[in-house]
Amino acid sequence: MKILDKYLLKTFLTTFTTVFVILFFIFILQTIWLFISELAGKDLDFPMIIKFLAFSMPRIIPLVLPLSVLLASIMTFGDLSENYELAAMKSAGVSLKRAMQSLTVFILLLSIIAFFFSNNVIPFAEYKFINFRKNIAQAKPALAITEGQFSDVGFYNIKVNKKSGENGNTLTGITIHKKSNFGDGSKTVIKAKDGLLISNEKSSILQLVLNNGYYYEDITPKKYEDRSKMPFAKSTFKKYIINIDLSKLNKTDTNDESIANTNTMLNVSELNYTLDSLHKTFKTDVISFSENINQRIGIPKDNKLQSAKKNKKLPDNILSLYTNDKKIKILDIAISNLASTKYSIDASNTEFRLKQKNINNHILAFYDKFVIAFACFLMFFIGAPLGAIIRKGGLGLPIIFAVLIFITFHFINTFGKRISQENSLSPFMGAWMSSFILTPLAVLLSYRATNDIGLINMDVILAPFQKLVKKLFPSQK
Template sequence: MKILDKYLLKTFLITFTTVFVILFFIFILQTIWLFIAELAGKDLDVPLIIKFLLFSMPRIVPLVLPLSVLLASIMTFGNLAENYEFAAMKSSGISLQRAMRGLIIFIVFLSVIAFFFANNVIPYAEYKFINFRKNIAQLKPAMAITEGQFSDVGYYNIKVNKKSGENGNKLSGITIHKKSVNGDGSKTVIKAKNGELISSEKSSILQLVLNNGNYYEDITPKKYTDRKKFPFAKSSFKKYTINIDLSQLNNVDVDEEKVTNSNTMLTVNELSYTLDSLQKNYKTEVTSYSENINLRTIIENKTFNDLANKELVKKRKELPSDILSLFDNRKKAEILRTASSNLSSIGYSIDGSKTNLESKQKNINGHLLALYDKFVIAYGCLMMFFIGAPLGAIIRKGGLGLPIIFAVLIFITFHFINTFGKRFAQQNGMTPFMGAWMSSFVLTPLAILLTYRATNDIGLINMDVVLAPVQKLFQKLIPNKNKTT
């Protein structure tokens, strides 16, 4: 490796490491803010919080890594151009392509590492992270309930005045509001003097044993005028056990468009195997349903044709154009009612199957997007380098000013298009391949254009192209005084 390559690689690595650490710290703070409800007020000790953050860190890398490459490239090559080091290189016969060659090899190596990280480390971390969130209340039951305020746990809002015991599982002054299934408020209230939380790591059920309390339920009569007759029901108990399913704690997620998180836990080989099974099952179900509908229609048509043939034999007529004319009015009404009922039944069946098939297709799309994402992050690092390096050479500005503005604008564009494409693909608006690669397809021409302009010493914007037509227009509108005189 020559001195120039060592110098450029050292400069880039120092900048890249600094930017990566700063951005990683910022995104970690964002993760803490997103999951603050699961961390704050739950009596979590330091090791559990550290484990929570460690499991959430790998999912940040796909966001931080391309942005770090972009910003480090702009800053590195911007500093070289600003300090006239590029001018010295060019005067020595070293082109921009030659200066970038060593870093291109490093970025390719970094892209390969990013792919293996996305394929192996992130799925494992997702698996541990999701299961840790699922089991966090089972490892320490009192974490699910905060003292002195209502805590949302499953289908219940629970408030306790005081917690005691070694693990905080002894409760006193308990008030529970049970959520209504219809979503029309809480109609059941349970109050108890004391109770105990019991859980097991092998089960996702949290038991709440209540002692010496009352059970109140607001009864809603069929008629509104009867409300005064049935205000509420009250019963007392010495011991009452509530089973709370904690598995739904895993469903707390900021991206509501995702159907399941299981696809993010799989590697490329596992995704390929799962996709093969899902697609085969999907095709089998479509074929089976179409055959059932066809068979059902044939049977109903055969029944009607047999009935019409019997009427033809009775009346000794040929088959008319209007088959219903063979029957009397009472029979016509019966046939039409049966046909309408069958049509409605088939319509409901088609709607139900359509919803089911759309859900399965969304699941397939989610797995495909997870598969393509592992390759997108690798290509994204390479693409961001070919955007940032020539852009820094063109703008000739290093430091944390103008490079950050360009980097943020480009990355926001990349992230917005990527998010929009994946969500649109999830809803069958486009193919998952296009949804996952849309941001790369949009920004790759920009990388090619910037590399071409930087290689040929062309500025970011050729002002002559913009100003020349305007200048010609003014020359036509305002004639030259020398010519007139």
């Protein structure tokens, strides 16, 4: 039996390693494509590119590892079944369950390693990756600007005709478009003959010193008819300094509006601590807001209104106590207070939704550490029985099945996380939804494979049609 276990383990490991390397290379190319705008045309040296890719590699593992286990399982057991090696094992008294035993132990160890990798290596790599992307422009500020084209640098679009100097810090022929705070285009244009980039690795401020230039700004008056009177403002300068805050560059979560997305940089213990703080802060904010609203609209505490009614009888229509002029003033004040309260509630509701989304993201990050470990285990018990059933190895049919199953898993996982972020589903269910849905498939395939039942029992499907045909066309004797 030990010889058989070694043979199965060697066969699986060979296939798994090959598949993992190929898929890892494919996903690395995808990463390069996603961040090509940050790498191309910025004179990055080779060590810096390698460092950039090295920090981005660990985030690929949660995608590559389960898919590699699935594909390697289908190919390994498909080859064994296609070459009648499984049949020979069964004739020797070795069941499929026994044949999978040694590989199950290996997958269990791989799942544990995947958890520790997800809990320790990936958060560290995310932290280094985020800071490295930000610090590229700090260490070499000229890398943030490309010759001959506009480069997006913070609140500015900068174009230079030529870069020179040891680190490319000396700029010639500078054109700068300053972005509007209201998102309605650029209303400020700065042109300079030359300039100098100055930075400090200990600071996130990039300083651009411009020499001998012009400053143009479109002025938008409050009244439309005054536009012809104030078309634009123009000034000249000998020296002009622009400070650019690099801390706002290269944010990791493009979908996040205002909350810092730090959940991917935390391990399980740090996430637990952070979640505890976030929950307490959120609860305190809700209580504080409710008390503030009650005080604003004048809701008394401890049933003071009821006691007041008991001491002094008040009419049902309190406005009847006042004159018409006072009634109008009271109603105007009430309408104003109502509009102000509604605006405050709407603004706070938006803020609370963002805070709840941040909490949900941290909870999802917590469960993701465990999902990747279980996904390896799940994909093995889907792939191994499926390979034994379809009896096809190689790179044909197994790849089709593996891609379809993994796309289903990844789609359900992404869908669950999205709706959990918006609080439409609990983060626990969102993180584990794909595992819960595909686990019955793993159980079904394992049962059918161990009992030598095909993938689809055609007799069960065709039997009703055969009975119908016999009733419609009875045989004549």
